[in-house]
Amino acid sequence: MSLKYAVLGVLDARSMTGYELSQFLDGSTGWLWAANHSQIYPLLGRMVEQGLVVGVDDARGEQRRTTYTLTDAGREDLLGWVAGIHPPGRDNDAFALQAVFLDMVPGSSAAQVLREYAHRQRAAADLARQHADQLAAGETPLIRERLQVRPTTEHEAITRLKATVFAGQAAVATARAEWAEAMLVALAEVGRLHMDA
Incomplete structure (x- = not known):
C-alpha cells in the first residue's frame, strides 16, 4: 500500500516513465522506499485504471515510452493519505x-x-x-x-x-x-x- 503513495508523492514533483520511477525507487539509492521493476509496472497499470495517474505514450522509432503524470484524483488521494493517521506497520526485521x-x-x-x-x-x-x-x-x-x-x-x-x-x-x-x-x-x-x- 505504501508503495502506491511513494509513487504518487514522487510524481507530484514531476512526471516520470516507469523506468525512471524504478530507478528512483531502487533500494541502492538510499531513498525511503525501495521497489523493483516487477512491482512498479503493474502498480502503474492499476493506478491508471483507478484514474490516479495518466500515462502518455511517446514512440521513438521502435522504442515506446510511457510517461506518467499525477491526476487531480491522484493528488487528492495522496493528500488524504498524508494527512491521515496510520498505525505503525509490523516491522519484519x-x-x-x-x-x-x-x-x-x-x-x-x-x-x-x-x-x-x-x-x-x-x-x-x-x-x-x-x-x-x-x-x-x-x-x-x-x-x-x-x-x-x-x-x-x-x-x-x-x-x-x-x-x-x-x-x-x-x-x-x-x-x-x-x-x-x-x-x-x-x-x-x-x-x-x-x-x-
Missing part, C-alpha cells in the same frame, strides 16, 4: 530475527555478523546525513523540481521537513549500529568471543 539466534553459532561467527551489520548501518547513516544536507540546501534533482512548482513561501518548510526525515533515518541507522556494537560487548562479557578461539 531480518537482522533482529538473525540476532536473536546468534547464540546458536560460534562467537566468532556471531561477531562477524554484528560487525558487518554495524558497519553497514554506519554507512547508511552517513548516506542519510549527506542526503539530509543536500535536501536542506535544495540541491537534489527532485527537490529542485518540486521547488519550481511550489510557492516560494513554502520552500523553507519543504526543504526542512524533508531534510529532517533523512536526519531521522541517519539517527535510526546510528542507533542500529550502536545496538549491534552493544551485542558485541555482550558477547565479549559472557565469554562467547573466546570460547571458539
Whole structure:
C-alpha cells in the first residue's frame, strides 16, 4: 500500500516513465522506499485504471515510452493519505530475527555478523546525513523540481521537513549500529568471543 503513495508523492514533483520511477525507487539509492521493476509496472497499470495517474505514450522509432503524470484524483488521494493517521506497520526485521539466534553459532561467527551489520548501518547513516544536507540546501534533482512548482513561501518548510526525515533515518541507522556494537560487548562479557578461539 505504501508503495502506491511513494509513487504518487514522487510524481507530484514531476512526471516520470516507469523506468525512471524504478530507478528512483531502487533500494541502492538510499531513498525511503525501495521497489523493483516487477512491482512498479503493474502498480502503474492499476493506478491508471483507478484514474490516479495518466500515462502518455511517446514512440521513438521502435522504442515506446510511457510517461506518467499525477491526476487531480491522484493528488487528492495522496493528500488524504498524508494527512491521515496510520498505525505503525509490523516491522519484519531480518537482522533482529538473525540476532536473536546468534547464540546458536560460534562467537566468532556471531561477531562477524554484528560487525558487518554495524558497519553497514554506519554507512547508511552517513548516506542519510549527506542526503539530509543536500535536501536542506535544495540541491537534489527532485527537490529542485518540486521547488519550481511550489510557492516560494513554502520552500523553507519543504526543504526542512524533508531534510529532517533523512536526519531521522541517519539517527535510526546510528542507533542500529550502536545496538549491534552493544551485542558485541555482550558477547565479549559472557565469554562467547573466546570460547571458539
